[in-house]
């Protein structure tokens with residue numbers, strides 16, 4: 001007679017078999033190349049050479065010779081993308097997809113620099129845009145006039161190049177840093193729910209409530225900016241222009257007399273280079289009219305595709321809106337201007353450079369300084385979050401210092417659109433440098449909100465105390481895999497790190513975003529409130545005057 005454990009073992013074996021039978025034998029893969037999206041099903045187990053063969057089958061035999069990179073897109077808003085170069089990379093992205101129960105793998109194919117898509121005749125496929133919905137099912141084609149789609153095509157409404165997109169119809173790609181007014185912490189990145197309640201009542205206009213009670217009316221940005229404006233070209237050494245930014249801004253109804261925001265310089269000289277990031281170079285900029293010094297980020301934009309040019313115009317317009325964000329912990333934008341060669345973003349000049357550079361020059365920060373910076377980052381985040389914005393790129397490279405050692409949040413709101421803009425004509429994708437700071441829910445791709453900034457803050461504190469974020473020894477793709485699959489991120493704090501620092505970091509790096517603290521919660525945490533209560537005088541004093549360091553360290557330069 002069978003014992004109870006035999007019966008249990010038999011049930012378990014049957015279950016196992018049933019599970020195996022239920023597992024799909026095929027993997028849906030979707031590729032995007034030059035705005036064309038095609039998909040197919042490949043047999044499992046998938047390997048890298050299958051992927052390459054599929055690309056040739058879908059786009060034509062010579063396609064591979066013109067491809068520079070294959071990037072796997074992890075989040076639905078495409079903000080997170082990692083290169084796949086071999087079987088190992090592919091296994092990792094498959095692992096992440098399985099963990100997140102994703103039904104398909106999405107790849108973006110980047111052409112080699114200087115490649116002109118009109119040179120190749122890609123395999124004809126009249127169903128490039130719409131045929132399989134996001135859940136993998138076939139869907140109707142509305143605008144091709146064709147009766148039924150062939151297999152191997154996929155719906156990507158958000159990548160359509162031909163339609164003018166208004167802010168309302170845009171996905172978070174157009175406004176992912178904007179939080180719905182409901183105050184919900186999260187929203188689906190795949191829906192159009194990113195617009196505020198106000199905007200959802202109108203097809204063509206979006207009203208944003210901005211700090212200082214200024215209401216900005218945005219009229220259908222997609223069409224507004226495509227209306228164009230006088231684009232001035234500047235030499236690299238000086239520039240005099242009535243410039244496009246103000247005219248675009250006027251068209252957006254976001255400039256003029258309704259609010260106070262800094263003027264975009266119209267008569268300025270380029271100074272020395274301050275640094276270089278993934279998207280372009282940053283220079284000092286002397287405003288001839290006001291005598292003030294600003295920083296200017298120049299992003300190369302020559303030779304972009306139509307869709308990417310549209311992204312540039314929208315970013316230019318957005319920055320002219322962000323000018324209104326005004327807080328002592330936010331690096332102020334002074335506007336943006338397009339020339340034939342560059343998108344130029346004017347910003348407040350921060351004399352101290354980034355905290356990343358500080359760490360590279362002087363090593364890990366002390367816990368006391370980390371506390372001060374953390375508190376100041378939180379002040380900036382509370383301001384942004386209360387105004388329904390998400391920064392989405394918090395890391396030491398985006399924290400800039402002023403002359404007295406206080407910090408401000410920089411690169412607010414630009415990173416994801418810059419990734420889209422620089423995909424084509426830039427060697428390195430910015431997101432690769434952001435992977436280690438990315439929250440697990442962003443990797444899962446269905447949800448993101450204010451709490452994603454809190455996760456990145458936790459990684460940034462680890463970076464300040466140890467010189468690198470969690471999983472710092474791993475390549476970006478492996479780091480993404482571990483963030484998505486492990487319960488706790490891996491890092492080693494200095495032995496003398498306080499318990500309150502450890503608890504604070506744990507509160508930020510809580511995997512379940514429902515359980516993760518908000519910026520306001522963290523402001524009351526002992527790690528921070530300790531600084532406020534015991535060093536209150538010191539904290540404010542520091543902001544206003546220069547102190548002689550009590551423990552000077554001799555540095556060799």
Ligand SMILES: Nc1ncnc2c1ncn2[C@@H]1O[C@H](COP(=O)(O)OP(=O)(O)OP(=O)(O)O)[C@@H](O)[C@H]1O
Nearest residue numbers: 274275276277278279282295348349350353354397
């Ligand atoms: N407003 C500013 N004032 C002074 N220096 C700046 C300013 N903005 C940027 N920099 C300098 O330029 C460097 C490059 O900045 P940039 O924002 O292009 O890249 P990043 O933030 O370092 O990296 P990534 O491109 O990956 O975000 C910074 O490290 C800093 O030294």
